[in-house]
Amino acid sequence: MADCFPPHCIVPPYMLEAIEVRGNAEQREAAALIGEQAAIYRAERVAQTPEADFLVAPVLSTVPGPEREVYDAAGGTDLPGRLMRSEGDDPTGESAVDEAYEGAGETYAFFSEEYGRDSLDGAGLTLRSSVHVGKGLDNAFWNGQQMAYGDGGMIFRGLTGSLTVIGHELAHGVVQFSGGLVYRDQAGALNESLADVFGSLVAQRKSGQSAAEASWLIGEGILREDVSGAALRSLKAPGTAYDDDVLGIDPQPFHMSDYANTSADKGGVHINSGIPNHAFYLLAQYLGGNAWEKAGQIWYDSLQAINRPHASFSDWAAQTVASARERFSPGSREEIYTRRVWRLVGVEFAA
Amino acid sequence: MRVAVHRSGGVGGLRVGGTIDTADLSDELAARAEAALEPQRLEAAAAEPEEPGAADQHVYDVTHESGATYSVGGGGSSDVPAVLDELVNEIIRHRRG
Numbered sequence: 014m015a016d017c018f019p020p021h022c023i024v025p026p027y028m029l030e031a032i033e034v035r036g037n038a039e040q041r042e043a044a045a046l047i048g049e050q051a052a053i054y055r056a057e058r059v060a061q062t063p064e065a066d067f068l069v070a071p072v073l074s075t076v077p078g079p080e081r082e083v084y085d086a087a088g089g090t091d092l093p094g095r096l097m098r099s100e101g102d103d104p105t106g107e108s109a110v111d112e113a114y115e116g117a118g119e120t121y122a123f124f125s126e127e128y129g130r131d132s133l134d135g136a137g138l139t140l141r142s143s144v145h146v147g148k149g150l151d152n153a154f155w156n157g158q159q160m161a162y163g164d165g166g167m168i169f170r171g172l173t174g175s176l177t178v179i180g181h182e183l184a185h186g187v188v189q190f191s192g193g194l195v196y197r198d199q200a201g202a203l204n205e206s207l208a209d210v211f212g213s214l215v216a217q218r219k220s221g222q223s224a225a226e227a228s229w230l231i232g233e234g235i236l237r238e239d240v241s242g243a244a245l246r247s248l249k250a251p252g253t254a255y256d257d258d259v260l261g262i263d264p265q266p267f268h269m270s271d272y273a274n275t276s277a278d279k280g281g282v283h284i285n286s287g288i289p290n291h292a293f294y295l296l297a298q299y300l301g302g303n304a305w306e307k308a309g310q311i312w313y314d315s316l317q318a319i320n321r322p323h324a325s326f327s328d329w330a331a332q333t334v335a336s337a338r339e340r341f342s343p344g345s346r347e348e349i350y351t352r353r354v355w356r357l358v359g360v361e362f363a364a
Numbered sequence: 365m366r367v368a369v370h371r372s373g374g375v376g377g378l379r380v381g382g383t384i385d386t387a388d389l390s391d392e393l394a395a396r397a398e399a400a401l402e403p404q405r406l407e408a409a410a411a412e413p414e415e416p417g418a419a420d421q422h423v424y425d426v427t428h429e430s431g432a433t434y435s436v437g438g439g440g441s442s443d444v445p446a447v448l449d450e451l452v453n454e455i456i457r458h459r460r461g
Contacts, residue, residue: 167453
C-alpha cells in the first residue's frame with residue numbers, strides 16, 4: 014500500500030473504487046470527479062472491505078422470463094444503435110442479431126433456472142446487446158450497462174458466434190450486480206474467471222455436456238483461420254489455447270508459482286484468471302456430473318456472499334470453502350474437494 | 365510520424381501491436397492517424413473515465429518517438445481508439461504478410 018498523507022489524500026482510493034462499483038449515479042459522478050482531480054488516488058490499489066450496501070439477488074422459485082433487446086450499431090461506437098429485435102420478435106435472419114438474442118436467452122435461462130436469479134441484477138434488468146460495433150472490431154465487451162459485439166477483423170470472426178463469449182460478457186454483469194469485483198489485479202482476475210466459469214457453464218448446459226464431456230474452452234471457433242489456436246482460453250489446461258506468430262503463446266498460468274506480476278492488462282486480469290479457472294475445473298471433475306449443479310452452485314453462492322470488491326484469490330478460496338460447507342454440510346465431500354483444489358493450484362487461505 | 369502502438373485487454377486479453385510509420389499508410393488513413401496521434405488528443409482520450417463495472421474493453425498504449433507515452437481506454441466517447449484499432453490491424457496485416 015502506498016503512503017497517503019493529507020492533504021494529498023482526502024478520500025482513500027479504495028473507497029473511490031468501491032463507489033465506482035457500487036454507488037448510485039450521483040455517488041459515481043462525485044467519485045469520478047475526485048478521481049480526476051487526484052491521479053494519485055487512481056494509482057493506489059488497496060484491499061479493503063468498504064462500507065457499502067451489498068447486493069444479493071433474491072432466489073426465486075419462478076421467474077418472469079427475459080426481456081431482450083438487440084441493436085445494430087452499424088459499424089459505429091455510439092451505443093446502443095438501431096433496435097433490431099425485441100423480446101418475442103421472430104428471428105430477423107441476420108445472424109449476429111439472432112445469435113446475440115438467443116445467447117442472451119440461454120444465459121438468462123441458465124441463471125434463472127439453475128440459481129433462481131431474474132436477470133443480471135436479480136430484478137429483471139433488460140438484456141441489451143449491440144452488434145456490428147466498430148469497424149472490424151476484434152472484441153466483445155460489457156460496458157457496465159450492456160453487451161457490445163464487434164464483427165471481428167484481423168483476429169476473430171464475428172464474436173456472437175460463441176455462446177461462451179456471450180455468457181462471459183453477461184456474467185460480467187452478474188458480477189457487477191452482485192456487489193462487484195474491482196477490475197484490477199487479483200479481484201479483476203476473479204472477475205474474469207467468474208465470467209469464464211459461467212460462460213463455459215452456460216454453453217455446457219445448452220449442450221447437455223457433463224464436466225467430463227465439456228471442452229472447457231472459451232471462445233472456441235472464433236479465431237480466424239490464419240490464427241494458430243483453438244480458443245481464447247482453456248479452463249482445463251490454461252496456457253494451451255493458442256500459439257500464434259502474432260499473438261504469441263497463451264500466457265495463462267494454472268498455479269500460483271507462475272502468477273504473473275504485471276501492470277499490463279490491469280494487472281494481468283486475463284492472465285492470472287487461469288489459476289481460479291483451473292481450480293473450478295478441478296472441482297467440477299472431482300464432483301462429476303454436470304458442472305453447473307454442484308461446482309457452479311458453490312461458485313454462485315460464493316459470489317452472492319463474499320461482499321469484498323477487492324477480494325484476493327485467498328479471500329475467494331476461503332469463501333468457496335465456506336459456501337460448500339454451508340450448501341452441502343460441514344465435512345461433506347464438496348467441502349473437502351473445494352479445499353483440495355485450491356491447494357492444488359497453490360492458493361493458500363485461512364481455514 | 366513513427367509510433368509504437370500496442371493493444372491489450374479485450375475479451376481475449378491479447379496483447380498485439382508494434383511500430384508503424386504513417387508514411388507507409390494510405391494518405392487517407394495517414395491523415396486520420398496523424399490527427400489522432402496528436403499529444404493533445406491522446407491526452408484527452410486517456411483522461412476519459414471508465415464506465416463503472418465495465419469489463420473486457422481494450423487498452424491502447426502509444427509511444428511517440430519523443431518517448432512520450434499514453435494509455436488510452438477503449439470505452440470512452442473519443443474516436444481515437446477506433447483509429448488506433450486500424451493501426452493495430454495494419455501492424456497485424458503486415459506481420460501476417
